[in-house]
Amino acid sequence: MQRPFGHPPKQVHVVSRTLSSLRLRGALTTLLTAVVMTACSGPSVQPLMPTPVLFSELGFSPLDHVPEEQRWTPRRVYYATTRQRINDMQRIDYGNDEGSRTALGMTLIGFGTPQLSWSDLSEYSRTEERSSAVDLAVSGLMEIGAYTPGTETSDARDETGSLAWLMRDMNASIEASRDDDLLIYVHGAKVNFYNASAFAAQLDHFMGRDMTSLAFSWPTRQNIIAYGGGGDVRRAYRAAPALTSLLEELAKNSKARRIHIVCWSAGGRVVTAALKDLYERHQAPGVDLREKFRLGTVYYAAADVPAEEFFDALPALDSVSSRVVVTVSSKDGALNMAQLFMGGGTRIGQRNQEISADELEQLMATERLEVVDVSRDWEGRGFDITGHRYWFDHPWASTDVVLSVRSDFTPEERGLAPTNLDLLWKIPSDYPERLRQSLTREEIQLRADDF
Template sequence: MVGNIPRLLTILLLAVVMTGCGNSAGRFSSTPNLYSTGRNYPAQGVSEALRTVTPQMYFVTDRAQVKQGENSAGYGLARSNSMVFGAAKVQFGDTKDWEDLVQRTHSDSGQRFSSLVVQPAREVVRFPATPLPFERLNGRIHNLAGPEQEYQQQVRLFQAAISDEIKRTGNGRILIYVHGVKNQFDDSLTVLANLWHFTGRESLPIAFSWPAGNSGIFGYFKDVEAGEFSIFHLKEFLRMLADIPEVEDIDIVAHSRGTVVVTSALRELIIEQRGKGRKPKLALKTGTLILAAADLDVGVMQQRLMAEHFAEAFEQINVYINSNDSALHLSSALTSAPRFGASSAADFSLGELESLGRIGLVNFIQVEKAGSAYGHSYFRQNPAVMSDIALTLRTRAFPGGTLRPLELDEQNLWTLHPDYPLESLPDLSQFYDR
């Protein structure tokens, strides 16, 4: 028992530190500096259909529904075999109208939004529980015809709803956010609202919320297993999206353990498309992939992603890393393997970073002075990181140019300084009406 004490202490510390993965009551931790100049927030580029202080966010979840009497009280921690597509409105604090929201976004006074409030979610499509009943016929396994037809009917309803929303707003680009551990259902929607608003509302926002949020010493491990459970549903969701003619590109932002759920699902889809003789990027319509504070084993990433040329399926992949991420250091201690989001050049084999530099698709971005006690939730707390994400999604720019003034070191790692020179950025209005 004595020999297990250090490991138990590490588990306890991990449970405490990983609490930082959760969103803080849906608050804007800080308004990104990018918009403090009152010049680069693209308010005039937002279509009339989206100029509201209570915009509609969409979600796909395999969390079980929580009931209060006969009414839904949202979605909780338990798993559901039945995937749901729905919508919920997110109130931007105590803002009165669109003009007030724009003024606050442009404010140089450091004024911040009040808490974002998620209004009751509305189910649009509920898919039949998976796996569907199946049988073996002529040496192959098939879903039974009746259940398969019922499932495909719900697929068509989902695709029609997305198609109608694209036509209403004119936004054919999809923005998906996938959270990490210790996140509740509402957290995924408030963080998505934050990202979507500051990138100019030029996309259709959808949160993929998996059954995370377990508390206690072993809550982290429960969440990890829940993420594994959700990989199939995420694959189904991405397949359905890509098959919608009106969908142009799909951008994905993933945080912490959500990066494992995302990359696992995408890897399997890429293999599937290659097996069909298709180019994954064209078939899946994948755009930019952003991995922040990735709780992903470096060795697994190297063998399962880099070795299989995963990056060729994307416009670019931005990996934000912080070598002082305490949560990921504790995760590394438990697994005896370095984590991707806390990696450094020393964690890569000779020539690996050079190879990534040659293909020009994967950008490792070191975040200096990431902020917060544990340095794990910086992607939404650090103004420079949020601003760089917003610039990436809005302009499609790669790091190192005028639009994203990061510095490349001799080891092929980009550095995002805390004094990111946002005030000197050019007028971005040319990107407002893309």
């Protein structure tokens, strides 16, 4: 079973080689930071998400095991975006227009002020209450090129060698990391380019900074009318082929052991369409698509995906991924408004959606679907888990995101409690204690000296 933190060390000769390349890139990144400090426009600062209860209750920091030579507060995030680059000679930035190609590069996300020490960041990452906010901001950004997504009959067109460069650099990062998995984050609507990288960075941060992360940014605009009116919904679907092509390239050329996807809200539409397309392109007798594409956990957080659309794609999702997790809440105002004003029926992130007997039969026939009802039996807890941002704002909900990606734990081993349906799980009132007992039972000692 995969350990949630502190995988066994890799071969020394591999780490030494890749760390040498990292030192060189570190020097380049320092230069890069000085050149493009004002990389992104629009809202470009947000506070670090609340500490997951996994850390605040179990008494350790996600950073305790990070080696001394890697203890610097910024975090690198790769990116792929279908946003059009803004024509500005003074800085690199991506606006709200749709691009004809997928741009690739990396961002450096700073955590807190330059004066924030590693020890203080580690302490803030284990405590429920912080003495000051830790803001995330872009410290540097480098574009390496762009490629044109492929069609059903052709590979992605990469005239500039951008994909090859990305794979080489990403593979060096994967080899040097303590966990050789890759995390892809796909954002929701009404955010800018910065948001995708910042969210990928903080998810990566609370997963122990052990993995390599990539943000997929599609061109949603920063107003609800653009999404509610349907324009940005169409943009989401138009961006899906770029994600499909990226997953194909990663499967062929990356050294990632597994590739995980966390998607939020409208990002679920991008992911659903991309994975369905992936399945339809490559299904064939005798082909194991999970082995071919190495997709691990696909986590749908508060997803604005119409239930009918999800049910249609579910056989494909079940065929290409190792695990599909869907969270639902009783009081997600954004999804309730989306259903009311945009139509399209209930969303998979809504609780108490009505499903037919045939749909229930289809759900129960899936092998890899898990539904986490964060509102179920809220009276016993004394509080509900609500809103549209609960999956990272609420420490109990965010813990399940972390453990679902970082481990092979079953829902019960992740501290969840069963319900009357085999695939439906709830967060019980004794959730922190269940976590503690489960992790002890599995002989996973969550202490820095064991990482």
